[in-house]
Amino acid sequence: MGSLYLNNNESIILSTHNVVINTIPAEAILTNQRLILVDARHTQLRPQDIPFTAMETVTIGDTSTMDPELSLSLVMNDETRHTLGIVFPQAPKTRRAGERDEWAVKLKEASVNAQREHGLQPAELSPPWIPGEIPAEEGEGVKGEKSPDDKFRNPPLSPRKPRAAPSSGNRTLIAAGLVVALIVAAGLGVYLLAPSFTGKTGTTVTPAPTPAVTAVMTEVPAVTGEPTAGITPEQAPIPEATGVATAAPATLIPQKGVWVGIEYTGNFTASVGTSGRMREITGSGNQFYQVPAQNEIVEASVQKGDNSGSELTVSFYNDGQLAESSSTSNPHGTVDLHADLRSASSATANTTTTG
Numbered sequence: 001m002g003s004l005y006l007n008n009n010e011s012i013i014l015s016t017h018n019v020v021i022n023t024i025p026a027e028a029i030l031t032n033q034r035l036i037l038v039d040a041r042h043t044q045l046r047p048q049d050i051p052f053t054a055m056e057t058v059t060i061g062d063t064s065t066m067d068p069e070l071s072l073s074l075v076m077n078d079e080t081r082h083t084l085g086i087v088f089p090q091a092p093k094t095r096r097a098g099e100r101d102e103w104a105v106k107l108k109e110a111s112v113n114a115q116r117e118h119g120l121q122p123a124e125l126s127p128p129w130i131p132g133e134i135p136a137e138e139g140e141g142v143k144g145e146k147s148p149d150d151k152f153r154n155p156p157l158s159p160r161k162p163r164a165a166p167s168s169g170n171r172t173l174i175a176a177g178l179v180v181a182l183i184v185a186a187g188l189g190v191y192l193l194a195p196s197f198t199g200k201t202g203t204t205v206t207p208a209p210t211p212a213v214t215a216v217m218t219e220v221p222a223v224t225g226e227p228t229a230g231i232t233p234e235q236a237p238i239p240e241a242t243g244v245a246t247a248a249p250a251t252l253i254p255q256k257g258v259w260v261g262i263e264y265t266g267n268f269t270a271s272v273g274t275s276g277r278m279r280e281i282t283g284s285g286n287q288f289y290q291v292p293a294q295n296e297i298v299e300a301s302v303q304k305g306d307n308s309g310s311e312l313t314v315s316f317y318n319d320g321q322l323a324e325s326s327s328t329s330n331p332h333g334t335v336d337l338h339a340d341l342r343s344a345s346s347a348t349a350n351t352t353t354t355g
Contacts (some may be wrong), residue, residue: 004047006046007033013106016099020087024128028086030106039128050074052114054123056081058107060100063087068100072107077122084128085098085198098272098279102292249283255320258291260300263313274298291316300337307331316341 006012014030020030021037029036050072057073068087086103088096127134142218253261260272261322263286270281274293281289284305291298302314308331316339317327 001051004029004036004038006031008148014103016088016103017087020089022085022129028103030103030110032110035107038131042134045134045355048126048129050084050112051121051123052107052117053121055107055111056120058104058111060104066090068097070100070104070107074125075120075122077124079122082125084129095280098277101273101277103277104292105292140244253320254288254290258298258320259288259317260291260292260298261313261315261317262289262302263311263315264302264304265310266308268302268312269305270302272298272302295342298339298341301334302337303329303334304328304332 010033012031015028017027017040019026019028026139027038027040029038034052036352037048037050039045054074055072055077057071059071059073061069061071063069067090068088070088072084073087074082074084076082088100090096126132173301222342253259260270262268262270262283265285267282267284270283270289271278272281272289272291273279274291274296276293277290278299279289298316300314300316302312303313309329311327311329312335313327314323314335314337316323316337318339318341323341326335326337326339328335
């Protein structure tokens with residue numbers, strides 16, 4: 001079995017929550033140390049760890065319904081082979097073949113590196129990933145007995161008590177209060193309107209003019225680490241509000257691998273990848289997407305989803321360096337970008353952040 005807690009020096013490479021593994025709805029997480037499978041039907045079951053040293057083969061294909069599929073052949077303790085079929089179901093108008101190919105590339109690379117160092121080693125699987133009875137979920141214990149922690153896990157809701165209907169005495173008090181309020185309002189109106197009926201005019205009271213409040217914009221001095229001489233914290237003046245704007249945070253460019261950066265204020269659709277392995281993307285705003293490629297020609301076709309005149313910029317980055325970039329401001333415009341990563345001369349000066 002396994003755990004969702006990461007070990008020391010362990011990081012997540014890929015993750016997906018919408019796959020079917022041997023007809024079981026599941027979630028998959030790929031780290032730099034293992035493959036983690038989670039049964040989506042039984043959320044309290046412990047996850048299953050698949051070591052890279054047990055992956056004998058990694059193949060790709062399609063199901064009878066044309067959904068992309070990834071097959072793993074695992075070596076078991078009894079020297080048999082067990083196949084895990086990971087299917088990527090496709091919703092209407094979506095394509096997940098690029099996602100399957102990315103998983104296949106990462107799994108092949110991880111298994112080859114692990115077996116080069118440790119060799120092919122068998123794995124141990126538990127139901128539901130192999131036929132057998134699913135173990136009891138954690139916290140259930142013996143039927144009829146309560147765990148000591150049950151009182152802290154999802155306590156039953158107590159039925160809500162119905163509100164008592166207001167008594168007739170309360171209604172009488174409310175009605176009496178309304179009558180008194182009406183009488184007071186009528187008396188106040190007679191008092192204020194009496195001079196106009198009797199012809200007497202009172203002295204007009206002119207309110208004192210209120211001085212206009214002018215907002216003063218002052219320059220904020222630079223804050224340094226040296227204390228101001230002769231001023232204690234209690235005597236330090238409180239700075240007034242100024243019109244100094246705060247700079248927007250910068251976007252960090254990934255420093256490892258091949259990435260495509262899309263900068264646009266609205267919605268967009270894109271097709272990104274290499275020849276024969278294109279990935280369909282829909283998004284908005286400034287986004288980065290990783291391309292599973294190395295020393296290849298990468299392609300991207302990005303189209304605006306509206307008729308805005310805002311600028312759409314598409315850029316390829318290779319290990320943090322800008323390889324190619326292009327932009328358009330046309331309504332419903334499209335940017336078609338190609339970058340040849342097979343030669344180091346295609347990269348420009350190293351850029352670390354973009355606005």
